[in-house]
Amino acid sequence: MLSDDQMKKNDLFKPRRSDLILIAILAAAAALLAVLFAFGKGHEQGTYAEVVLNGQSYGIYDLKEDQTIRIETDLGYNLIEIQNGSVSMKEADCPDQYCVSKGAVSSSADPIVCLPHRLVIQILPDKTEPVSFDAVSE
Numbered sequence: 790m791l792s793d794d795q796m797k798k799n800d801l802f803k804p805r806r807s808d809l810i811l812i813a814i815l816a817a818a819a820a821l822l823a824v825l826f827a828f829g830k831g832h833e834q835g836t837y838a839e840v841v842l843n844g845q846s847y848g849i850y851d852l853k854e855d856q857t858i859r860i861e862t863d864l865g866y867n868l869i870e871i872q873n874g875s876v877s878m879k880e881a882d883c884p885d886q887y888c889v890s891k892g893a894v895s896s897s898a899d900p901i902v903c904l905p906h907r908l909v910i911q912i913l914p915d916k917t918e919p920v921s922f923d924a925v926s927e
């Protein structure tokens with residue numbers, strides 16, 4: 790003999806209405822994940838830009854925050870601009886002006902290089918954890 794309590798527990802698994810709700814929730818979650826996955830895959834856009842100076846990491850900057858970064862070394866200066874999720878070399882006093890003419894980039898596959906100043910701006914891919922970001926922002 791089943792007790793009343795056990796009967797009620799069994800009933801919980803029976804109604805079709807709750808099954809449908811569960812299926813609907815799972816379907817919605819799966820659809821959301823699919824959308825997020827497709828969006829993340831379609832956009833090779835990074836969230837952070839890393840400035841590498843003379844082979845060493847100078848700083849990591851959030852592309853969501855519009856800002857300008859001025860870097861001065863013995864070799865000259867570079868004015869980096871972050872705007873609308875992309876980064877560009879706004880000004881530099883390097884002889885070739887190659888970095889300035891490159892324009893805005895937002896892809897990790899397309900770094901800005903200022904060879905005369907030994908400066909590289911690279912977009913970090915989404916999956917990359919900006920290891921030194923916390924230390925820089927402290």
Ligand SMILES: [Zn+2]
Pocket residue numbers: 881883885886887888889902903904905906
């Ligand atoms: Zn340059």
